[in-house]
Amino acid sequence: MNMVELIRRKRDGGRLSPEELQAFVRGVSRAPSDGGVTDYQAAALLMAIYFRGLDGAELATLTDAMLHSGDVLDLSDIVGAKVDKHSTGGVGDKISLHLAPAVAACGVYVPMISGRGLGHTGGTLDKLEAIPGFDVNLDEARFRHTLRDAGLALIGQTERLAPADKRLYALRDVTGTVESIPLIAASIMSKKLAEGIDGLVLDVKVGSGAFMKTAERGRELAQTLVEIGKRAGKRVTAFLTDMNQPLGRWIGNAVEVQESLAVLNGQGEPDLVELTVELGGEMLLLGGAVKSHDEGRARIARSLADGTALARFLRCVELQGGKIPTTRWFPEEHQEVEAGAGYVQRIDAEAIGMAALRLGAGRTRKEDAVDHGAWVRVIAKVGERVEPGHPVALFSRPKDAGTAAEVHERLRTAFTLGATPPAPQPLILEVIR
Amino acid sequence: MNMVELIRRKRDGGRLSPEELQAFVRGVSRAPSDGGVTDYQAAALLMAIYFRGLDGAELATLTDAMLHSGDVLDLSDIVGAKVDKHSTGGVGDKISLHLAPAVAACGVYVPMISGRGLGHTGGTLDKLEAIPGFDVNLDEARFRHTLRDAGLALIGQTERLAPADKRLYALRDVTGTVESIPLIAASIMSKKLAEGIDGLVLDVKVGSGAFMKTAERGRELAQTLVEIGKRAGKRVTAFLTDMNQPLGRWIGNAVEVQESLAVLNGQGEPDLVELTVELGGEMLLLGGAVKSHDEGRARIARSLADGTALARFLRCVELQGGKIPTTRWFPEEHQEVEAGAGYVQRIDAEAIGMAALRLGAGRTRKEDAVDHGAWVRVIAKVGERVEPGHPVALFSRPKDAGTAAEVHERLRTAFTLGATPPAPQPLILEVIR
Numbered sequence: 001m002n003m004v005e006l007i008r009r010k011r012d013g014g015r016l017s018p019e020e021l022q023a024f025v026r027g028v029s030r031a032p033s034d035g036g037v038t039d040y041q042a043a044a045l046l047m048a049i050y051f052r053g054l055d056g057a058e059l060a061t062l063t064d065a066m067l068h069s070g071d072v073l074d075l076s077d078i079v080g081a082k083v084d085k086h087s088t089g090g091v092g093d094k095i096s097l098h099l100a101p102a103v104a105a106c107g108v109y110v111p112m113i114s115g116r117g118l119g120h121t122g123g124t125l126d127k128l129e130a131i132p133g134f135d136v137n138l139d140e141a142r143f144r145h146t147l148r149d150a151g152l153a154l155i156g157q158t159e160r161l162a163p164a165d166k167r168l169y170a171l172r173d174v175t176g177t178v179e180s181i182p183l184i185a186a187s188i189m190s191k192k193l194a195e196g197i198d199g200l201v202l203d204v205k206v207g208s209g210a211f212m213k214t215a216e217r218g219r220e221l222a223q224t225l226v227e228i229g230k231r232a233g234k235r236v237t238a239f240l241t242d243m244n245q246p247l248g249r250w251i252g253n254a255v256e257v258q259e260s261l262a263v264l265n266g267q268g269e270p271d272l273v274e275l276t277v278e279l280g281g282e283m284l285l286l287g288g289a290v291k292s293h294d295e296g297r298a299r300i301a302r303s304l305a306d307g308t309a310l311a312r313f314l315r316c317v318e319l320q321g322g323k324i325p326t327t328r329w330f331p332e333e334h335q336e337v338e339a340g341a342g343y344v345q346r347i348d349a350e351a352i353g354m355a356a357l358r359l360g361a362g363r364t365r366k367e368d369a370v371d372h373g374a375w376v377r378v379i380a381k382v383g384e385r386v387e388p389g390h391p392v393a394l395f396s397r398p399k400d401a402g403t404a405a406e407v408h409e410r411l412r413t414a415f416t417l418g419a420t421p422p423a424p425q426p427l428i429l430e431v432i433r
Numbered sequence: 434m435n436m437v438e439l440i441r442r443k444r445d446g447g448r449l450s451p452e453e454l455q456a457f458v459r460g461v462s463r464a465p466s467d468g469g470v471t472d473y474q475a476a477a478l479l480m481a482i483y484f485r486g487l488d489g490a491e492l493a494t495l496t497d498a499m500l501h502s503g504d505v506l507d508l509s510d511i512v513g514a515k516v517d518k519h520s521t522g523g524v525g526d527k528i529s530l531h532l533a534p535a536v537a538a539c540g541v542y543v544p545m546i547s548g549r550g551l552g553h554t555g556g557t558l559d560k561l562e563a564i565p566g567f568d569v570n571l572d573e574a575r576f577r578h579t580l581r582d583a584g585l586a587l588i589g590q591t592e593r594l595a596p597a598d599k600r601l602y603a604l605r606d607v608t609g610t611v612e613s614i615p616l617i618a619a620s621i622m623s624k625k626l627a628e629g630i631d632g633l634v635l636d637v638k639v640g641s642g643a644f645m646k647t648a649e650r651g652r653e654l655a656q657t658l659v660e661i662g663k664r665a666g667k668r669v670t671a672f673l674t675d676m677n678q679p680l681g682r683w684i685g686n687a688v689e690v691q692e693s694l695a696v697l698n699g700q701g702e703p704d705l706v707e708l709t710v711e712l713g714g715e716m717l718l719l720g721g722a723v724k725s726h727d728e729g730r731a732r733i734a735r736s737l738a739d740g741t742a743l744a745r746f747l748r749c750v751e752l753q754g755g756k757i758p759t760t761r762w763f764p765e766e767h768q769e770v771e772a773g774a775g776y777v778q779r780i781d782a783e784a785i786g787m788a789a790l791r792l793g794a795g796r797t798r799k800e801d802a803v804d805h806g807a808w809v810r811v812i813a814k815v816g817e818r819v820e821p822g823h824p825v826a827l828f829s830r831p832k833d834a835g836t837a838a839e840v841h842e843r844l845r846t847a848f849t850l851g852a853t854p855p856a857p858q859p860l861i862l863e864v865i866r
Contacts, residue, residue, distance in 0.1 A: 011480070039473035040607070043477045048609070
């Protein structure tokens with residue numbers, strides 16, 4: 001493989017052959033001292049791809065080569081459909097925590113491999129780790145045992161899963177090539193397709209709190225993800241969903257588990273329940289457990305109401321070594337944020353995420369630790385009325401007064417109020433199959 | 434400086450501030466272990482610049498920062514105008530060898546810093562080193578002495594001249610970012626402006642044997658070079674000249690010195706003389722030695738006819754330790770190449786350059802040695818008639834039969850013959866001041 005030729009061809013808008021893309025990924029999986037690709041040539045190619053894109057065939061080959069750069073799970077000995085969900089990340093997005101057990105309760109296995117939070121969006125692993133004792137680093141035997149027994153398993157990415165993606169992701173992060181739809185898509189799908197699943201539901205977030213700020217960009221990503229999945233022979237559906245305000249009312253780690261438990265107890269916030277029923281219904285459809293999306297929706301709703309989803313969640317927590325505290329397990333002490341009176345017109349979800357991050361609920365660098373107790377609570381969501389003197393949000397006590405003032409200001413300015421109720425906005429914007 | 438932010442801004446078509454460009458060049462002048470910029474971030478920025486370009490102000494700042502990354506010559510103690518010429522590289526381009534002494538003979542100093550050949554174009558330094566004993570690596574004292582005495586000095590780039598350009602050039606070479614007009618222009622001008630000159634004439638080659646294949650690209654480069662020069666307060670003129678066939682009739686190293694000596698003896702090939710008179714006339718004009726370009730042309734022509742240019746050249750060779758052999762100093766043994774009969778319509782100059790390269794006259798990697806004796810001779814130039822059974826080219830004996838067959842084929846197919854003479858093509862396409 002002549003890397004300069006590859007770079008020049010892509011730079012000039014040409015296509016890379018399957019052999020070239022495979023050789024590139026092999027090169028990425030090796031150290032330069034061991035005949036691997038150098039960081040600078042990989043960086044130049046990533047930037048050329050940023051500008052020129054990849055066509056469907058190139059993307060399928062790249063993704064396939066990346067997923068085969070490491071271990072690929074074979075779950076065929078677990079009889080039954082295996083379907084996962086992936087969200088591109090939002091603020092207050094704790095859907096996975098209750099969605100996975102709901103789907104499992106309806107007879108479809110959910111082998112879910114999640115990531116950690118970075119920047120203003122939270123990560124499922126961090127939330128799970130707020131449960132004392134919960135172990136997200138299971139070995140393969142324990143992972144299989146948990147999946148077979150509980151119907152779901154919630155773990156983190158191992159070193160051996162798509163190692164080429166690890167190196168490319170780290171490089172993209174420092175070379176300004178993160179925001180490339182084909183590269184985002186190949187990164188997501190290489191990890192998901194290594195899970196040994198039959199189907200995948202994608203929740204592509206769109207709006208102020210998402211990586212994709214516009215529906216147009218979100219749609220492009222969703223279509224790209226679905227195409228890669230189909231080329232790999234999987235059943236894939238993508239939902240474009242609104243991320244212009246946080247999901248639910250709590251943002252943090254322990255608090256989000258708590259809010260998720262409320263959904264599993266049949267007392268969930270309407271937006272959380274709606275999204276869970278939509279995504280879960282589709283997962284059942286892809287897994288062949290129901291005949292229609294509507295039937296799937298009804299089944300998921302029932303599992304949340306009758307306690308079967310909760311039972312699956314508690315069994316999963318038990319098998320993964322966790323124990324849900326019976327007393328309140330996050331600090332109650334807090335400050336109030338007022339933003340005037342009237343109907344909430346808009347909430348800047350990214351600003352809310354940044355406030356939670358500043359409180360310690362998230363991290364800006366991979367090596368940072370997370371404060372599982374820190375939280376933000378949204379009192380007034382879009383369309384709700386705020387009476388004079390009432391708060392729009394609360395936040396947990398920060399380390400120092402400077403942080404308190406900064407978080408207060410971020411939250412205050414995140415809310416826009418007006419005299420009349422805004423037009424209602426749908427949560428589900430589009431479904432791409 | 435936040436490199437990721439710089440990369441992202443340029444990637445999105447934004448501008449980099451003077452402070453940012455200066456910090457980048459400082460970072461490039463240092464090892465990453467010493468707080469310098471990493472190769473992968475520099476590569477990503479170079480690719481972003483490839484796609485987005487640099488505006489006039491950015492380019493002026495980048496070039497200035499690059500030239501000040503190393504030593505800048507101060508030749509103000511040598512009283513009189515100092516003017517140099519730079520060619521973007523062509524096949525058979527030995528113009529510098531006789532142009533510099535001709536201009537010196539007319540009273541303008543020529544402190545010429547040249548490069549080595551790479552790929553199908555030759556380098557002035559390699560040709561000079563075909564002269565036994567000729568030293569292109571003078572220290573500054575000897576360089577000044579030669580310039581003052583002979584009126585010219587012909588040397589190579591030192592380690593201390595524009596070191597930031599050295600690192601960036603090496604990186605561009607392996608990351609597919611060579612063919613970027615702003616990066617080419619900054620590289621050329623950072624070195625030329627470090628020479629302590631008052632004026633500069635640029636010979637931008639256009640055609641099959643040049644880096645710029647079209648007049649449009651050549652014009653863009655020429656305009657960019659002139660703009661950088663003017664912003665730096667220098668008098669600069671760029672010529673767009675034809676490189677659709679080799680200059681003169683000989684391609685190699687010793688043979689090109691020989692052909693250059695013929696020009697200095699008043700017996701030069703018409704195209705060599707025409708280009709020398711054009712470029713030299715302009716150098717005299719920029720140096721203030723003449724009142725008009727026409728007067729400059731006449732003065733240069735006279736210096737070639739009356740032996741004063743030759744005397745300057747011989748003095749320079751002597752001062753730089755060289756001795757022109759009095760006997761034939763390249764192998765006479767050769768093979769003939771026939772290509773049919775008729776009028777030569779076209780010559781693929783790049784193919785001729787590649788044939789010479791294959792014979793050993795050039796190098797594909799910086800560390801390769803050059804065979805100063807290897808050569809190609811063009812018998813029939815564009816518009817000339819070839820009788821049946823007569824050769825169109827000759828080439829010196831290669832190492833082995835395989836090389837001979839390959840070179841023969843390359844040369845044979847480089848010539849296109851036809852029944853009628855082609856329309857004459859001008860050598861000077863455009864002048865940009």
